[in-house]
Amino acid sequence: MYKINANICDELNETTYYTKLENGLSVYICKKPGFKKKIGMFGTKYGSVINDFVDIKTGKRIKVPDGIAHFLEHKLFEKEGANALDLFSKIGVSSNAYTTFDHTVYYFETSEKFEESISLLVKLIKEPYFTDENVAKEQGIIGQEIMMGEDDPEYRVYFNAIKAMYQKNNVRIDIAGTIDSIAKINKELLYTCYNTFYNLNNMFFVIIGDVDVEDTIKLIEKNVNSYDNLKVDKEVEIFFDDEPKEINTKEIKEEMDIFMPQIYIGYKLDVLKNEEIIKNAIVADIVSQMYFSKITGFFNDEYNKGVLIEAPALVYEGSNSFSYILIAAQTLKLEEYKKDIFDYIERIKKEEINEELFNTIKNKKIGSLVIEDDNLNNCYRRVIDSILTQTDIYADVKILNNLKVEDIKSFLDSMTNDNRIVSIINNKK
Amino acid sequence: MKQIYKIDNNKFNSIYVSFNYTMNVNKEELSKSALLASVMSKSSKKYKTQTDIEKHLSKLYGSNFDVNVQKVGDLYSIEFRVECVNKKYLPNNVDVLNDCLEFLNEIIYNPNVENENFDKDIVEKERESILQKILSRRDDKTAYAVYRTEQLLCNGQIAGEFLFGDEEIVKNITSSDLYEQYNKMLNESCITVIVSGNLEGHENVDEQIKGIFKDKIDSKFSYDSLEVNSSRNDKNIDVNEVSESQETAQSIITFGMRVLNPKDRDFYVLNVYNAILGSTPSSKLFQNFREKESLAYTVRSRFYRFKNIIVIYAGIQKKNYEKAKKVIYDQLNQIVNGEISKEEFDAAKQSILSDLIEWEDSKIAIAKMLFSNLFAFKNDKITIKDMYENIQKVTLEDVKEVANRIKVEQIYLLGGEADVQN
Structure with missing residues (x-):
């Protein structure tokens, strides 16, 4: 039984x-x-x-x-x-x-x-x-x-x-x-x-x-x-080639027959385990809203300069063999955006974290989880994430409730110049 | 006239509020309305910038706000929407719904206007944003091919225009033009307000809305006074073939078709027809074009209820163009000849019936269905159950009959120049 x-x-x-x-x-x-x-x-x-x-x-x-x-x-x-x-x-x-x-x-x-x-x-x-x-x-x-x-x-x-x-x-x-x-x-x-x-x-x-x-x-x-099932008790043995800590290359740039260029900035991180993966994904979302969303002075400046129309989105993706941050944006002014966002990231790493903003965004995220839960597809994503990371189903809710300003700090610190890459799909002029 | 529709179901945690302004527009007014919606979503008297807007919303526990535009056949509609948590699920039961309604009132009825002009800086930024949307429409090849087919089929009508308007017109809109369009939106549209979700503890939301918006939402037009289809669909036109080239690996083929002499009950029959033809995995196109002939990964047909047109689209290799055309014609002819197995027919019907039931699981989908029924049926009493029963009544003879009135008018190819694969 x-x-x-x-x-x-x-x-x-x-x-x-x-x-x-x-x-x-x-x-x-x-x-x-x-x-x-x-x-x-x-x-x-x-x-x-x-x-x-x-x-x-x-x-x-x-x-x-x-x-x-x-x-x-x-x-x-x-x-x-x-x-x-x-x-x-x-x-x-x-x-x-x-x-x-x-x-x-x-x-x-x-x-x-x-x-x-x-x-x-x-x-x-x-x-x-x-x-x-x-x-x-x-x-x-x-x-x-x-x-x-x-x-x-x-x-x-x-x-x-x-x-x-x-x-x-x-x-x-x-x-x-x-x-x-x-x-x-x-x-x-x-x-x-x-x-x-x-x-x-x-x-x-x-x-x-x-x-x-x-x-x-x-x-x-x-x-x-009702089918013959091979009884297996142990985990499947899987091998990964040793992935060096270093990035492969600083930048990949291609051209396509499009109008709007796309740019991703990536940060390769050390592989995380279990709850750390769920936590980093939540922190990434909060960082995205605190520092890159339409709330921010950074976005407002870029919008006023005509560099950005939509806010960049920062996400974390991780498993037991890879781990990285991506910041996605679309802009016709690629060089200006690149310079501005690199400078900005260096600056926010040195600045003190605005605790009031952190708490506001945290509450916002709690409300968003409730709203998203009206969609059954979000419910299954949570279950699958928990299976893959071997964590509690509602780990995300618990982690969010206990999140501290220091978590934001260490996330920002993981974005360094050495592990940073850029991917660009430009238009053909 | 009833203007506030409430759809209450306590299985949800949150509430969706949607204010829709639906109006007749010409080509110029369409572009102006698209820019207007964009400008209004970024600023009001109280919240000057989008940063101010987002800062305000961020204090309302995940409440989200957006302004959307859509074509409803040949009409144009601007939607102002918010989504927020029912107070039951918030710390100390804070009522954010009221804040959200006040916020919508501020955005819609207190715009950032001085001397009958919208704030010029914001207009310039949003003009740039709309122009970028227009110029980047080719970036998604499939969507672009479908849009071109709509344009060819609905030439000169609003349904054939790009959702965000025309480049040359957008470039020349002034901020006083926008103010004029704003007044047109307020005074010459049909205003539809829909609240959908968990209304427990918020039962009087309609009274609350009336208290905040007063008589401003008493619109001059009602949904039954606006015509969604300006073409009569009565001319039988010869097939027109158009091709454009593009540097892509894949090519997109589309078929644009019109339902001639449409009748009232056609909506239900056409849904079944479309499911048999290409909107489900048991459809003829999926089975034969994709599975049997391996001509495509994506192949689908889409039925436009307001215009009574159907568009088929598929991603193919350019060298297979002639064969693709032949296979699509074969499928169309099979339906005309009634070569539809009982299995195919039942599967098509069943898939539509299941979709209908599942709409009720989304507070937004059910609201959108109500909205679109208002304009298509000119009736606010049609329930999902009515629709379910009407689909059940559709017979194979009905499908054959409608198939005989469906004529191919456009074949379009967005040809991949770089299409050299094997």
Whole structure:
């Protein structure tokens, strides 16, 4: 038998239930009374940065081509020639799947077909079907997806920023891989990755909505147990090339046939763990609002000089193998913006932190969390973040309540000239 | 006339308040309205700069404010909106809703105007901002191709104009022009106020709004006196092909289609038609264009309810242009001939029905549905349940009948010059 833990968050008036089934699968249910939509997600802690690991069947270490996690996502969401999106769509359910740097998720959204959707989702993931023909066909579709990214200036400026920071880690490579790398993918490699990373111990099931907790857990367990499950107790062994502390290159600049240039400033940080990752993301948001938003004198000056129209956005992204800050902006005056923001960052690092502003922004962020919680998609993002960082579901709320001015200070100090990069997509004059 | 719509549901934590000013405009007035909305979002008498605005809002526990513009068919609409937390969920139950309403009143009815002119500095900055939006519209290739198709289909009508207006017109707007447009917005628009979300403890929000805004929101026009579609959709025009080149890896193909001689019930039938054609993964385009022929990653069709037009768009390789056209025509013809399996038909209907139910899970989506029903149906009593029942009634014969009235008018290609892949 399994034990169900209830995690209550008073601030958000919400409860999330957690249990680990005997078969190894972790199940999370975030209860949302009154909502009609139910979201179900089946996911694995496997994303594009992982390409070097121990094959669970042979026990041998193996390296696989870039883009294979994403390729696998495409192939799993298909059943004997029929696309899963279509299978769900036939019963009136919308579904999709996505691959990130560190996880892959398959999900459905339904108001009326909850049980059928769970059973279909489990079936899709538990019955892989790879053939030479369907692998070849997918190379065509993913090829189009990769090209779509190449035409998107926002996507390119983002990836170039990461490429500028990282020398070895696979985070520097497009999640979908490259036209060349996906050409090397075959059905045998897909099965190897599937067997290794789609073992239940490495997976999670998340439900958001107004459902009965015990019935839902039983339903998931029954469906999953109707397949042969390889029982695995230990974590998958994954290897990352040693990533040097130093950045790869100071600046990457490209031109495209666009009007509005895009600029990212990045800071490569030391890899953080668990709650530190959640905390840094919250601090980043507060720093973004305190120092770069429309509230600030900096933005106001740049706006008055015609450098900026929208405020720059600062975010933190981190996992167990990468960690960085990005500041995104659009401007026609690239050189002026670069100089101003570099000077400004040096200045705020030396200045005393405005405690009143800090408290105002902190309260604002607390209110924003409550507002965002009306959207079920924000609820699942919180659960998934907690799974990946192995932290309490509501760690963000707790960390926010306890945040101190000193946290802002140390965040600002982590932005140094040595770990700084610039990525620019300019227009063709 | 009822002007304040309340949609109350205590499953939410927060409240969305939306003031909409919807009006008839010509091409010049559209540009002026776009600039006006931008200027009004940045300044008022009390809050001179956007920094002042943001500082004020930052004290209201996450309350957010925005001014949006949209085309409602051939009408233009400016929305002033706030979102805030219900007092139940705030420390000491502070009531930020009242502050938000006062704030909206300040922004809308106390603008930064001296001697019938908007503040010139802000006008110049926002003019630059609007011009950049106009000039960067080509940066998102798919959106640009869809916009060009709308423009070709709705030539000379407001629905065919770019949302933020025309470069030459925007360059020449004066701050007194803006003041004139501001008065037009106040006096010659239909004002629709919608409050949606958790109204527990805020049940009297409509009275509260009337207390703050007084008779200012008694608008001269009502939604049923404004015409959303200025074209009659009765001319059968020959297919026109247009292509433009651009330095991209991918090319975008679009089909622009018109529903001829539209009827009242068409809205429901066209939703089902569109789902069968290309708005869901079980649609003909997704199944055949993407899955069977591997011609694209993205392929979709979009139905414009106010104009009775449909646009298909797909990202393809340029060398496949002729084949892509043929496959799209094949799908259209299949529907005309009634070659729709029961499975396809049921899936299309089911997906629309599920979407309808799920709209009620978003306080904003449900408010937007109410708004758009007002202008499309000229009726404020249509419920999600009514819509649900009407979709259920749609038959395969209905879809065939409407398909026979859908004519391709435009085929457009945004061709990738750098398209050399394999």
